[in-house]
Amino acid sequence: MDNTEYHPWEITSLLKSHDILVPKISTKLLISLFVISIQKIYQMTIEEVEAPVDQITPPHSNSNKDSISTTNWDQDTLTIPRLQIVDENQKFTDDLPNYLSKWHLGEAGFKYNVVAVFGSQSTGKSTLLNGLFGTSFDVMDENQRSQTTKGIWMSRGRGMHVLVMDVEGTDGRERGEDQDFERKSALFSMATSEVIILNLWEHQVGLYQGANMGLLKTVFEVNLQLFQTQKSKEKTLLLIVIRDHVGSTPLANLAKTLQSDLEKIWVGLSKPEGLEDCKIHDYFDFMYTGLPHKVLLPEKFNEEVAKLRTRFNDPQNPDFVFKPEYHKRIPADGYHIYASGIWDKVLTNKDLDLPTQQELLAQYRCDEISSAAFEVFSNKLAPFKQPILEKAQTIDNLGPQMLEIRQEAVAAFDKNASRYHQGVYQKKRAEMLTKLNIQLNVLFVGQLKNLHKKAVVMFDENLKAELKRPNYNFAVAVENCLKAATDYFLTGAKAILLPETDWSYDSEYASLEEEFTEVSTKARTDEFRKMTKSLTKQVENELSEPITLALNNPGPNPWHKILQAYSKTVEHGQTTLNKIAESFNSSDAEIQESIADLRLQAWIVLRKKVDEELADTMLLLKLRSRFEEKFRYDDHGLPRVWKPEDDIDTFFKRAKEDTLTLIALFAKINLKDDPDFKVESDDEDFDFEQSLIVLSEAKQIDISNRFKRESDAFYLEAKRSVVSTTAKIPTWAIAAMVFLGWNEFMTVIRNPLYMILFVLCITFGYVIFALNLWGPLERIISTVVGEATRIAKECIAEGVEIAKEQTHHQQQGKNSSKINEKKDQ
Structure with missing residues (x-):
């Protein structure tokens, strides 16, 4: 016979369950009368149970099936691993993320729920959870009745997205009077769970300690502590499970008694400032249910547990416990961080502010999610950097590609981060968007600069091509090329503008317009230079012949003819200039300035040609030609044959004086026939009056003397010819x-x-x-003789120098020989 001792309430329940009429006598007498019968009944009951009484094996369990389901009880057949998240030394585990993955809840988002169980030690809390959720928490050994659950354990409900927490029981002899852990575990469970299951025995109802009213008071105080700073009041469901309910007292009466006790406890709480008038129902909803005796009525117990389970896994059940208002709004992938942070606060006895903890969690997780999304974003963005930033290339469809990459990154962030605290999420989303835009802005600016460069090159090349065409119109060419280059830049710039950015291409466009202006101005200057060069060549060609003719056969005033040719040439150039200026859209002021420059350039060309024609050699040739014309030829242009009777001296003097008048005529441009002629210029270095002087006083004297010497030769020649004919x-x-x-x-x-x-x-x-040619021959011979004499003198001087050096060397040799001889002696 089993010698196990039983509590009075257990014997009473056994009697009632076997329809044994219990008279109203004392409990001790009942124990004495029916102890033997009860022992036999209990032994028979034990034999009917297939497993240890404290562990329920789910009816459809099959260890051979390798299937996992978080939505179907019958398909989720594998053993679900459990984890001690807080050990007996109050240390929080680091393995929770791994177990969340093993439980297939790591990516569940908000689609999961959390349940925690409270109750006295050794009251079957773990047994209830194992039967209700299919977990595998350790249960009490009936032979020892010692503490089984130490710390806080967690597992996943079978076929459910439910995290189940098995909390260490209260009022245990192992901890004794130390209630610190009870408060900490209650605080932790309340902060992380949606539903709190209070496990009570029927006979404890109405008692303070036995009914865990002290624990409930702790729960209430903790709840007020958690939510005193929160504007919106979050509710928690307290599901009170009355164990070993035999039905003698209706469940409604028991619930009424418990509710009354709870409200009394609530009223007696010391409430924080601002919450003095709050009601218990502002923070808690209550459900009550009863379960029959597990040992005496195992089948009935399992049946009621199965019915109770539907409240957890069937949303269609009217008593479904997981209402949206109970959810803590902590995404599954952030639950371990949130729970760890809560426990750290609890452990250090610091004030626990749930909203702040949720915000901290949101900040941490949003940063993690943002970093992961940003890493993917950076990898996708990397191939664009080298072509744009290093090779100065432009990428087609860069804008849509950047937008797509950014949208993917933001979508990846939104997918996971949007589950967290909305204020933090929106803030972090804005920060991430700014961070993404900063990276994209590098490509945006690089693409803009490359578009800028290509637009400038396009404009320059197209303009050069247009200006090579015959009869081009400069203004039209610039306008067409400018429009093409501007459209290219604006099209490319607008294509890379992204929404939700403050990007602008205005600065780059303004810089581009300035560069366009520089290029067009340079091209305009080059074309003007070409035009000026062409006009200068034209002026030179048109002036060259009239000046040569006027100076080779000078009349009384050859300068009048030259100035007439100048005016005609300038007028022709002005007509050409006006036609070209129209294509440049030149203003009247610019045209007048160009005409003034044309007149100045034409004058400079004239003076240059005059200087060439009146250079020393050319001027002497003109004087000689004029002298020969007057001296050697008669009035009919026939050569003179001098005779002894001819007055050579008179002819020579007349011809010489007439020729010397040319020097004075050529010395200065005479404006007596053109008194209004003047060339205006803004150039300070240009002096029109000074430019009229062709030959200086010194030059006139020099030319005059040189001419006289040459003319004397002609005179002597004439004299010799007369002598030769008469001798x-x-x-x-x-x-x-x-x-x-x-x-x-x-x-x-x-x-x-x-x-x-x-x-x-x-x-x-x-x-x-x-x-x-006797005179030139004589000069040539003189020059040759003089050069030969000079060379001979140089050769003689070199020979003398060489001789001196040789003599000097010989003398040094003799002196050294004498010194050596003296040394030898």
């Missing part, structure tokens, strides 16, 4: 020359070499005489 050789002299030179003459005739040399000499002498 006669005596007959005897001719006879003597023939007699004395006959042998030499015959030698020359008979020797071919001498004959050839003789003919060459005669021919050379005749040419010199006929062309009157």
Whole structure:
């Protein structure tokens, strides 16, 4: 016979369950009368139970099925692992994230619930949870009746998205009077759970300690502590399970008694400031249910547990416990951080502010989610950086691609972060969007700069191509090229503008317009330069011949003809300039300025041509030509043959004086026939009056002296020619020359070499005489002789120097020999 001792309430329940009429006598007498019968009944009951009394094996359990389901009780057949989240030393575990994954709740979001159980030690809390949720928490050993659950354990409900917490029982002999852990566990459970299951025995109803009224008072105080700073009042469901309910007292009466006791406790609480008038129903909803005796009525117990389970897994049940208002709104992937933070606060006895904890959790998780999303975002963005930032390339469809990448990152963030505290979520979302936009802005700015560069190159190249066409219109060419380049930039810039940014391309566009202006201005300047060069060439061509003719055959005032040619040329250039200026959209002021520049350039060309024509050599040639014309030719243009009767001196003097008048005529541009002629210029270095002077006083004197020397040669030549025609050789002299030179003459005739040399000499002498080149020949010979003399002198000087050096070396050699001889002696 089993010697197990039983409590009075257990014996009473056994008797009632077997329809044994219990008279109204004392409990001790009942124990004495029916102890043997009860022992037998109990032994029979034990034999009918298949498993240990404190562990219920789900009816459809099958260890051979490798299936997991978090939504169906029958399909979730594998053993569900359990985890001690707070050990007996009050240390919170680090393994909760891994177990959430094992329980297939890591990605559940808000689609999960949390249940915690409170009750006295060794009252079957773990047994109830195992039967109700299919968990595998340790249960009490009936032989020892010692504490089984230590700390706080957690597991997942079978076929449910429910986290089940098995909290260490209260009033245990292991902890004795130390109620610190009871308060901490109650505070933790209240902060993290939606439903609190209070496990009571029927006979404890109406008692203070036995009914855990002290624990309930702790729960109420904790609840007020948690939510005193929260504006909206979050409710928690207290599901009070009355165990071993035999039905003698209706459940409604028991619930009424308990509710009355609870309200008395609530009224007696010391409430925080501002919550003095709050009601218990502002914070708690209550449900009551009863369960029969598990040992005496196992089948009935299992049946009622199954019915109670529907309140947890069937949303269609009218008594479904997981109402939305109970949910703590903590996403599953952040639950471990939230729970860990709550326990840390509880453990350090710091004031626990749930809203603050939720915000801290939201900040932490949002940062984690943001970092993960940003890493993916950065990886997708990386291929764009090198082409844009290093190679200065533009990428087609960059805007839509950036928008898509950003939307993916924000969507990834929203998917998980939107479950957390909305204020924190919105703030972190804005921060993440700013962070993403900062990264994208780098590409935006890079693409803008590349578009800027390409637009400038496009404008420059297109404009150059347009300006190479014949008869182009500069203004039209600039307008067309500018429109094409501007459209290219604006199209590309608008395509990379993203919503929810403050990006702008105005600054870059303004800079681009400035660069367009610079390019067009440079092109306009180049074209003007080309035009000016062309006009200058035109002016030079048109002025060259009239100036040459006027100065080669000067009349009384050749400058009048030259200035007429200048005016005609400028007028022609002005007509050309006006036609070209129309295509440049030049203003009247610009046209007038260009005309003034044209007049100045034409004047400079004129002066340049005049200086070329009146250079020393050219001027002397003109003077010589004029002198020869007057001295060597008559009025009919026939060469003069001087005769002894001709007055050579008079002709020479007249021709010389007439020729010297040209020097004064050419010395300055005479404006007597053009008194209104003047060239205006803003150039400070240009002096019109000074530009009229062609030959300075010194130059006139020099040219005059040089001409006089050359003219003297013509005079002497004329004199010699008269002498040669009048002089006669005596007959005897001719006879003597023939007699004395006959042998030499015959030698020359008979020797071919001498004959050839003789003919060459005669021919050379005749040419010199006929062309009157004795003067130039004399100068050439003088120059050659002088150069030969100079070279000879240099050679002699070099020879003398060499001789001196050789003498010096020889003297040094002799001196050294003498020194050596003295040393040897």
